[in-house]
């Protein structure tokens with residue numbers, strides 16, 4: 001086992017109680033992967049700010065069919081910057097999860113770093129702590145899972161955590177689908193390592 005870094009104990013996390021423990025998951029960054037990223041802004045109000053990326057529903061279909069659990073892994077420094085409270089952020093996430101479920105996409109949970117960059121926490125990507133938090137909370141094996149992000153910080157966090165990472169580009173739909181297909185091939189394949 002790799003050593004997990006010390007984490008601030010106030011990571012925002014939620015686990016769907018209807019989903020049992022699972023060994024592998026599709027880890028998803030939120031802004032730029034699930035919903036359209038707002039330049040120099042944050043999703044502070046669901047109705048005003050959250051717009052699903054057009055391709056997301058179709059890209060997720062194979063994971064839904066194969067019942068591969070999806071977990072959201074997201075930096076939301078808007079909490080630490082004082083732009084939104086923790087409970088309001090939880091309410092935004094509840095709306096996000098309900099909106100996805102209405103399209104047949106079930107999210108098994110989320111882990112969110114609420115800290116501002118100057119807090120120097122161990123969870124804000126590119127640090128790997130948020131991925132380790134997902135590993136701990138869900139019991140997943142990061143090396144058998146896949147992470148889809150949209151930035152160099154996601155790639156670095158995935159590399160440091162030992163989780164295969166694929167990047168999407170909002171302006172390139174072919175690359176968007178390719179990242180999901182690569183992640184699917186990995187997570188739908190037989191486990192590469194035997195049971196411990």
Ligand SMILES: [Zn+2]
Pocket residue numbers: 008113114115121122123124
């Ligand atoms: Zn953090």
